[in-house]
Amino acid sequence: MALIVQKFGGSSVASPEHIKRVARRVADTVDQGHSVVVVVSAMGDTTDDLIDLAVKVSPKRSAREMDMLLTTGEQVSIALLAMALQDIGKDSVSLTGWQAGIRTEAVHSKARITDMDPTRIFSELKEGKVVVVAGFQGISDGGDITTLGRGGSDTTAVALAAALKADLCEIYTDVEGVYSTDPRVVKHARKLQEISYDEMLELANLGAAVLHPRAVEYAKQYKVPLMVRSSFKPTPGTLVKEVATMEKGIVVSGIAHDLNVAKVALIGVPNRKDNLQLVFNTLAKESINVDIIVQSVVHNDRSDISFTVTKDDLTRTLEVLTSLQSTLGAKEIVCEEDLAKVSIVGAGMISNPGVAAQMFQVLSENGMYIKMVSTSEIKVSCVIDAADVHDAVRALHTAFGLDAVEAATVAK
Amino acid sequence: MALIVQKFGGSSVASPEHIKRVARRVADTVDQGHSVVVVVSAMGDTTDDLIDLAVKVSPKRSAREMDMLLTTGEQVSIALLAMALQDIGKDSVSLTGWQAGIRTEAVHSKARITDMDPTRIFSELKEGKVVVVAGFQGISDGGDITTLGRGGSDTTAVALAAALKADLCEIYTDVEGVYSTDPRVVKHARKLQEISYDEMLELANLGAAVLHPRAVEYAKQYKVPLMVRSSFKPTPGTLVKEVATMEKGIVVSGIAHDLNVAKVALIGVPNRKDNLQLVFNTLAKESINVDIIVQSVVHNDRSDISFTVTKDDLTRTLEVLTSLQSTLGAKEIVCEEDLAKVSIVGAGMISNPGVAAQMFQVLSENGMYIKMVSTSEIKVSCVIDAADVHDAVRALHTAFGLDAVEAATVAK
Incomplete structure (x- = not known):
C-alpha cells in the first residue's frame, strides 16, 4: 500500500x-x-x-x-x-x-x-x-x-x-506523457518511459507545456518521483526522477522548439566595461526576459551585442535600446523577427562531447543557417529561420535515433 | 465618529x-x-x-x-x-x-x-x-x-x-423599512420610525420577511440597535431597539398575515394523559412545525384536538395522525386548507387588556368567522378563511389607527 x-x-x-x-x-x-x-x-x-x-x-x-x-x-x-x-x-x-x-x-x-x-x-x-x-x-x-x-x-x-x-x-x-518532441510536428515522436529532473527542467523551460518548471524544480529538490499521465487513458505515462535509466544508444532525450523568438543586435558598441551591465540591467528593470546572449568583438575597440527576447517584448526592447543608444555609443540597432529556437536535451550529452557538433552538422546538411548558439551541460539550442524549424526538429529527431516505430497518437 | x-x-x-x-x-x-x-x-x-x-x-x-x-x-x-x-x-x-x-x-x-x-x-x-x-x-x-x-x-x-x-x-x-402591514395589501401602510425587538420578533416570526427572527433575537440579546433601510433610497428606515418610543394612541404597531396555514383536527380523542404528548412528539420527530393548538373538551371523557401546520406539511401530518389513530382511539381525523392567519402585534397591548376583544369585534363586524385564536403578551393571532384575509388586514389597520396619510410606495 x-x-x-x-x-x-x-x-x-x-x-x-x-x-x-x-x-x-x-x-x-x-x-x-x-x-x-x-x-x-x-x-x-x-x-x-x-x-x-x-x-x-x-x-x-x-x-x-x-x-x-x-x-x-x-x-x-x-x-x-x-x-x-x-x-x-x-x-x-x-x-x-x-x-x-x-x-x-x-x-x-x-x-x-x-x-x-x-x-x-x-x-x-x-x-x-x-x-x-x-x-x-x-x-x-x-x-x-x-x-x-x-x-x-x-x-x-x-x-x-x-x-x-x-x-x-x-x-x-491531456497528453499521455512527456514526448521526445512535439507529436504535432514529428509524427513518430516517442513517449519517454523515464526522464531525469534536469532534462525535464530544460524541456519545461524550452516550452514543453506538460509540467511547470517550478514544480519540476521542487520535485528535484525534494526527490519526489513524478508520473505525467493522461486523464483520459489508462496508459502508464512518463516517470520523472533523479536519474533516468538510460536507453541504449540514446544520448539526446528530447527535442524542443520555440517560435516566439526575436533577435536584437547593438552594432558597433565601444568596449567599455559597464556597457553590458547597463543594457541588461535596464532590460531587467523593465521585466524583459533575455534568453541567448552573444557578444562578438568586431574591431579592437568595438563589439556587436546580440540577444533574443520573446516577440511580445520586441517593441519595448527596441524602445529601451533606443533610449540607451547615445549613452552606449552604439552605431546601429537592428532586429530580426522570423526566427525560432530548436534545442536538443539529454543527460547523456555530458559524457558525449560530440553532440553539439553533430547537431550543427545535421542543421547544416539540411541547408539551415545557424544564427546563434547557446549551450548548457545537458542542452544545446540553435536559433534558425522560423521557416526551417519543423524540418529541423524532424531531421534532429531522426538523426539522434528518437523516431518511434509507431506514430504517436496526438491527444485532444 | x-x-x-x-x-x-x-x-x-x-x-x-x-x-x-x-x-x-x-x-x-x-x-x-x-x-x-x-x-x-x-x-x-x-x-x-x-x-x-x-x-x-x-x-x-x-x-x-x-x-x-x-x-x-x-x-x-x-x-x-x-x-x-x-x-x-x-x-x-x-x-x-x-x-x-x-x-x-x-x-x-x-x-x-x-x-x-x-x-x-x-x-x-x-x-x-x-x-x-x-x-x-x-x-x-x-x-x-x-x-x-x-x-x-x-x-x-x-x-x-x-x-x-x-x-x-x-x-x-429592498424595502424602505418595517411597515405597519404589507404595503401590497394595504395601500396606506405606515413605515414605522421605531419598533421594539419583541414586536419585531413577533412580526418576523409572523412572516414579515424584512429581518430574520434569529438576527432579531441576537440583536435583542446583545442590545444592538438595528436600522432597517433601503439599499436604493437614502430615506431613514426603521430603528429596531429595546423600547420603542410609543406613538400617541398607538397600541398596535403592526399587522401581519400568513396564507400558508392548514388546520387539522382529531375528533373524539379519549382523555388519556399521554395522548397530547404522543401526538406532538411524533410530529416533532418528523420535523413538522405546529403553530396554534386548541384542545376542547366535548364530553366528559373525550376531546377534540385541533392545530395548524403549514400547507406543505399537511400530507405528512395526516399520514402521522392516521398511523396514530388506533393507538389514540380518535374517532375521526379532519382537515381544512383554505385558511389564513391574521395577527396584530404591539408592545402597548400589555397595558391595554381590551385589544384582543377589539380585534374579535372588528373581524365579526366584517362578517368573518374566527376558527382559532392564539395570544401572547404582545400578539393576538386569529385563523380565518383565506378569502377574507386581505379585507381583515385592511379593516384592522384602519380600526387600530395605523393608516398613513399618504400611500406607501411599494419598492420593487
Missing part, C-alpha cells in the same frame, strides 16, 4: 461529468489499496469568468483581493469532487490551501511555499478518507489567502508529496 | 453595477467620518447556481461539502466589493468568516455562532480601512468552514456589531 498524490488540472474537472470521471479514476487507485491525496484546479473557465467580473467592478485590482476572488475557483472544485467521491462510496473530505497547512510568503499572485504542516491531512488519511486539496493556494503568516501563480497546482501537488513523503506524485494531463 | 456595521443582501450585490453602487453607499458613510464594517451575501443567484452544480455531481451532498461549496459565494462578493471601494479611493480589505474571527458550533448548514474574535477587524479598522466581511459563514473549532443557515448574513452583521460594540447595525434591503 502506497501513499499517492494525484493532481488534476482545470480541463480534467471542467464539468460535473468530468468531475465524476476524475472521482472514478481516484476510486480505482483507492481500490488498489492505496491512500490518495488529490489536488485539483478550478473548473475549466472559472478563473477567466472571475477575472471578467473583477474587470467589470474595477480597473484597480489589488493582488490581495484578486487572490481572495480567484481561490474560490478551487474551493468549488474540491467540494464537488469530495461529493462525487462520497457518491461512489469513497469517504472523502475537501481541504482549502489553508486547511491543508500550505504556508506561503506574504506575497500575492505569485507566493512561494515556505512551509507545510500536514497534520490535518495525516489525520484525515488515518480515518481512511480520500483528501481533496485545493491547488494553487496557501496562507501567509498574517492569515491572508495567497496564490502560487502560474503552474501553481502542479507545485501544490509536488510540495504535498514532499511534505507527506508520498511514494509517487501523479500529474494527470 | 461612530462605528457602523452595514449589511447588504444578495439582491444589493447582484451585479458588478450593484456592487459599485454599494461601494458608493459605504463611501458616503465613511465620508461622514464613521468607521465602517460591511457584511455582504453572495451575489444574486450565485447560491442557486452552486446548488445546481452540486445536484449535477451527486445525489448525496454532505452538509460539510455543501458549506465548503456555498461559502465561495460570499468570498467572491467581499473581494469584488473591496476592489470597488479601493477603486473610489477607500482603503479596504476583505475577510472571510474565519478570517473575521466568527467561530461557530461544529454543525454544518445551520451552525450557531459560539464566539467572536474581533482582533483582526479591529487592527484593520485602526489602519483606516473599510472591512468587508463575508456573511453567512464561520469556522468550527476543528477548523472546518460552516454556514449559519437561513438569515445567516443578518445574523453575521448583528453578531459583529455586538462583538465590536458598534454604535449601529444597518440592514440594507
